[in-house]
Amino acid sequence: MKRGRGVEGANLDHKRGTRLPRGFLCKECNIKVGHFEHVQRFSAEFMAKMTTYLHRYENDLIP
DSSP states (O other), X not given: OOSSOOGGGEEEEEOTTTOOEEEEEEHHHHHHHHXXXXXXXXXXXXXXXXXXXXXXXXXXXXX
């Protein structure tokens, strides 16, 4: 969490499904935690396929 943002920059993090609070995070960290939780639901096989796909086209970006 980034320091120095004060109370107005704090977001209450909660557990998905139960919405039980876990603690305060800056907005950026709270969003990243949410994305991480969402990604954990995917299977390891799917994540491996996606990693291969992304690496294959890593340098072939459309301008």
